[in-house]
Amino acid sequence: MACSLDVFGDRWTLLVVRDLVMGAERFKEFTASPEGIPTNVLADRLQRLQHHGVIEQVPAADGTRHPAYRLTAKGKALHPVLAAMRDWGLAWEKGTRAMLKPKRP
Amino acid sequence: MACSLDVFGDRWTLLVVRDLVMGAERFKEFTASPEGIPTNVLADRLQRLQHHGVIEQVPAADGTRHPAYRLTAKGKALHPVLAAMRDWGLAWEKGTRAMLKPKRP
């Protein structure tokens, strides 16, 4: 538990992972999320997640030369955690909704 | 997701909830956990959890007049979240172990 929290026990990390699950791959896509993560925090979290082996940087996905980020197996294994948190929020916090379907399943 | 993180999206809150699930009820018991939460942070988190309806303060459990803290239904509903995080940690973070059985189930 405590070790897991060392990896993603803060306000932003799990939101980044959520965006990855939802299909985000590029820096701009994360900043476009409604919560509005500061760019310096995002850069830090991406580095940290990479360091923990939760995500990996792939050099060039499409035509551009900008990096893309993908979940590793370790990162994909976080899905149950996210699902549990989403379900709890939906059940107990009023006025919450969720986009249930990932863009790229 | 984001709303859930508003409630427990920080380093200490979920550790407090974990201790509650494990049977802790009193201030001293939380501070005794191996992670060593600072007392001011603990006081703040207990207040915040109470404010969010995750825990409740019961005036006197045993002979003493010190308060005890208990999970509400909302708090108990966090169990799947904790379980998912524990399982992920055990599966992917090396050298982790867990005390699987709560003292008071």
Place this chain on the structure above:
DNA sequence: TATGCTAACTTGCGAATTGCAAGCATCGAG
């Protein structure tokens, strides 16, 4: 009554982390 002990907080303060804004650096399009 004085003295000590423990539990449960609160306060103070230096250090680290955050959020916001602005500033680079690179690339392809025009």
Place this chain on the structure above:
DNA sequence: CTCGATGCTTGCAATTCGCAAGTTAGCATA
């Protein structure tokens, strides 16, 4: 060769954190 878009990095004020040191209250012993 300028322009806009993208992907970061830097600076700085403000919040939060962690540690240590009080403070308060209820027994307890003498």
